[in-house]
Amino acid sequence: MTARILDGTAVARTLLEQTAERAxxxxxxTGRAPLLATVLVGDDPxxxxxxxxxxxxxxxxxxxxxAVELPASTTTEELVETISALSADPLxxxxxxxxxxxxxxDERAAFEAIAPGKDVDGVTMHSxxxxxxxxxxxxxxxxxxxxxxxxxxxxxxxxxxAVVVGRSPILGKPVGMLLLARNATVTYCHSRTADLxxxxxxxxxxxxxxxxxxxxxxxxxxxxxxxxxxxYNPGNVGDVEYVAASERAxxxxxxxxxxxxxxxxxxxxxxxxxxxxxxxxLLPA
Ligand code: NAP
Numbered sequence: 001m002t003a004r005i006l007d008g009t010a011v012a013r014t015l016l017e018q019t020a021e022r023a024x025x026x027x028x029x030t031g032r033a034p035l036l037a038t039v040l041v042g043d044d045p046x047x048x049x050x051x052x053x054x055x056x057x058x059x060x061x062x063x064x065x066x067a068v069e070l071p072a073s074t075t076t077e078e079l080v081e082t083i084s085a086l087s088a089d090p091l092x093x094x095x096x097x098x099x100x101x102x103x104x105x106d107e108r109a110a111f112e113a114i115a116p117g118k119d120v121d122g123v124t125m126h127s128x129x130x131x132x133x134x135x136x137x138x139x140x141x142x143x144x145x146x147x148x149x150x151x152x153x154x155x156x157x158x159x160x161x162a163v164v165v166g167r168s169p170i171l172g173k174p175v176g177m178l179l180l181a182r183n184a185t186v187t188y189c190h191s192r193t194a195d196l197x198x199x200x201x202x203x204x205x206x207x208x209x210x211x212x213x214x215x216x217x218x219x220x221x222x223x224x225x226x227x228x229x230x231x232y233n234p235g236n237v238g239d240v241e242y243v244a245a246s247e248r249a250x251x252x253x254x255x256x257x258x259x260x261x262x263x264x265x266x267x268x269x270x271x272x273x274x275x276x277x278x279x280x281x282l283l284p285a
Pocket of ligand 1: 169170171172191192196209211212231259263
């Protein structure tokens with residue numbers, strides 16, 4: 001079997017086109033473009049590249065971005081103050097705090113300074129709880145992007161066994177919750193899971209979210225499984241052994257060009273969602 005590619009670049013393109021149309025309509029109605037504030041602390045080159053890429057995508061779809069750059073010596077209090085000011089600014093629709101922040105900063109405290117209505121990256125406890133409770137709210141972008149990608153290919157989730165490898169608060173845990181909300185039967189695996197290979201072998205859907213190159217081996221997979229590789233390791237290598245996995249899987253995401261483009265597309269779509277919601281809140285009842 002040769003797996004069908006889950007083409008995140010193509011699906012993201014469609015989402016970006018729809019987002020651009022909504023951003024243009026918002027700009028016409030309100031006289032200003034939706035605005036995403038990006039907050040970068042320190043000078044980590046990878047983080048700088050990610051922020052630059054996100055801002056350039058914003059420009060392409062008609063979303064304005066405001067770059068806030070802080071030195072690596074910034075304290076938790078200073079960062080919380082900066083983010084709280086953005087949360088209170090009526091011209092800011094969405095806030096993205098680029099992760100990771102320097103180690104001396106309490107990252108959770110900084111995330112929690114993002115107003116829930118502007119948490120377009122889905123990183124606050126409020127957004128996490130909304131995902132867990134099945135209430136409206138912003139999705140964590142990578143998990144939300146993964147669900148949109150699966151939906152774009154009509155992949156059935158209900159009743160199927162999904163194994164999520166990884167349990168981080170921004171990726172593994174929320175993707176499992178979104179799959180559960182769609183009536184998949186979800187198993188989480190992590191660094192202390194005994195016999196990862198056997199658990200993965202029972203999966204109809206595998207989501208790899210670890211950050212270890214090719215940890216998930218092709219030979220572990222149930223033939224025909226749907227494989228989503230959220231991992232991104234140096235050298236464009238995912239968390240799944242791609243060549244062997246694509247011989248056994250039914251569907252597979254490439255790295256790059258799978259999950260990554262969906263993550264950014266969802267961030268921008270949710271920024272327009274936030275702008276539209278703020279606009280609605282200002283309208284007379
Ligand atoms: P993280 O916070 O480091 O979490 C890694 C998870 O993997 C942890 O839950 C850890 O378990 C688990 N793990 C580590 N070694 C394992 C092993 N040998 N077997 C099973 N599980 C193991 O990472 P993250 O932020 O979730 O990111 C994961 C990957 O996704 C990275 O490659 C990252 O670059 C990528 N990513 C991609 C996007 C995108 O847009 N495409 C976005 C975010 C992240 P414990 O909890 O037990 O430690």
